[in-house]
Amino acid sequence: MTPVRTLGLPQHSPAVDPGALPARVTIWEVGARDGLQNESTVVGVDVKQEFLRRLAAAGLTVLEATSFVSPRWVPQLADAAELLAALPRLPGVRYPVLVPNERGLDRAVEAGVADIAIFASATESFARRNLNRSMDEQFAMFEPVVRRAREAGLRVRGYLSMCFGDPWEGPADPASVTAAGRRLLDLGCEQLSLGDTIGVATPGQVETLLRSFGTAGVPTAQLAVHFHDTYGQALSNTYTALRAGVSTVDSAAGGLGGCPFAGSATGNLATEDLVWMLDGLGIEHGVDLDALVRTSVWMAERLGRPSASRVVTALGGDS
Numbered sequence: 001m002t003p004v005r006t007l008g009l010p011q012h013s014p015a016v017d018p019g020a021l022p023a024r025v026t027i028w029e030v031g032a033r034d035g036l037q038n039e040s041t042v043v044g045v046d047v048k049q050e051f052l053r054r055l056a057a058a059g060l061t062v063l064e065a066t067s068f069v070s071p072r073w074v075p076q077l078a079d080a081a082e083l084l085a086a087l088p089r090l091p092g093v094r095y096p097v098l099v100p101n102e103r104g105l106d107r108a109v110e111a112g113v114a115d116i117a118i119f120a121s122a123t124e125s126f127a128r129r130n131l132n133r134s135m136d137e138q139f140a141m142f143e144p145v146v147r148r149a150r151e152a153g154l155r156v157r158g159y160l161s162m163c164f165g166d167p168w169e170g171p172a173d174p175a176s177v178t179a180a181g182r183r184l185l186d187l188g189c190e191q192l193s194l195g196d197t198i199g200v201a202t203p204g205q206v207e208t209l210l211r212s213f214g215t216a217g218v219p220t221a222q223l224a225v226h227f228h229d230t231y232g233q234a235l236s237n238t239y240t241a242l243r244a245g246v247s248t249v250d251s252a253a254g255g256l257g258g259c260p261f262a263g264s265a266t267g268n269l270a271t272e273d274l275v276w277m278l279d280g281l282g283i284e285h286g287v288d289l290d291a292l293v294r295t296s297v298w299m300a301e302r303l304g305r306p307s308a309s310r311v312v313t314a315l316g317g318d319s
């Protein structure tokens with residue numbers, strides 16, 4: 001299929017006020033972790049390894065690879081150590097992994113990881129469902145993880161889920177979300193990723209929450225955004241975050257993703273859709289879109305269903 005980009009449409013149309021947007025965005029690719037944790041079938045380690053290899057070849061440099069969580073809770077990622085051992089170490093490529101507790105940290109360190117992410121909930125209901133802990137208990141569980149990881153020289157990201165709404169508790173209160181995010185940063189996380197786990201946010205909420213973090217003294221440079229696309233708002237929400245100065249965006253190749261402990265969560269913002277928008281805005285990202293689309297078409301064949309990404313659908317027809 002001829003890529004639509006070559007049909008004479010204005011491919012590159014920078015924003016009216018480019019100063020209000022970052023010149024470069026770091027894409028934090030979560031397809032192998034957020035995507036494959038949610039598959040009903042367990043994807044083999046050989047396919048995961050090849051998926052990550054292709055994503056790196058397409059130019060992605062931050063590849064969240066897997067989780068060192070309880071294999072009873074997430075059997076899809078029980079092969080975390082085996083996968084890490086099989087991944088090529090490439091210059092400039094990071095493979096962060098999710099770690100919930102000290103047992104997970106021990107396993108991650110043994111596997112040689114240099115980058116971890118802890119993951120908290122902004123609501124009691126999801127903390128219980130996702131971590132089997134209350135909100136206070138989750139922070140107590142993370143404290144030794146972050147301390148030991150930092151002492152060992154690891155990079156530590158903090159995720160905060162349910163930042164905009166929760167299926168059990170309804171719309172989120174920005175002040176409580178900001179307080180929970182602050183706790184993660186105070187533990188020693190260098191970056192905080194704000195998660196719309198069930199994809200309900202709209203741009204006004206994103207603006208309000210980012211302003212709330214700013215008022216609380218959190219530099220925008222420490223924030224990332226993580227939008228699921230349940231209601232088709234992920235790209236608009238991302239644009240809003242970019243205009244507020246955020247320059248790290250989470251997304252998943254092909255729009256894979258979801259959370260096994262929040263039934264209403266669907267896929268993440270598709271990396272291809274993000275790259276298309278960044279290209280249009282003239283924002284650097286370092287990714288080869290055609291190679292990425294081919295990767296998602298390849299992965300869709302492995303999973304036995306078409307990609308949810310609009311850009312993959314538009315460009316990937318005959319690959």
Ligand code: HMG
Pocket residue numbers: 034037067068069070071073074098100101103104105107119130131132159160161162194195196197226228258259260261
């Ligand atoms: P628990 O059952 O309370 O664990 O689960 P426990 O501490 O009582 O331990 C029970 C057993 O599990 C013990 O084994 C432990 O050793 C073992 P036993 O003594 O019975 O033989 N165990 C482990 N084994 C391997 N690795 C470990 C580990 N931990 C305990 N790390 C726990 C608590 C936190 C472990 C569990 O709830 C869990 O693994 N949860 C993970 C859930 C998850 O992965 N969710 C998806 C990721 S979050 C997400 O997707 C959102 C995000 O994308 C952002 C967004 O979208 O908002 C990040």
Ligand code: MG
Pocket residue numbers: 034195197226228257258259
């Ligand atoms: Mg997620």
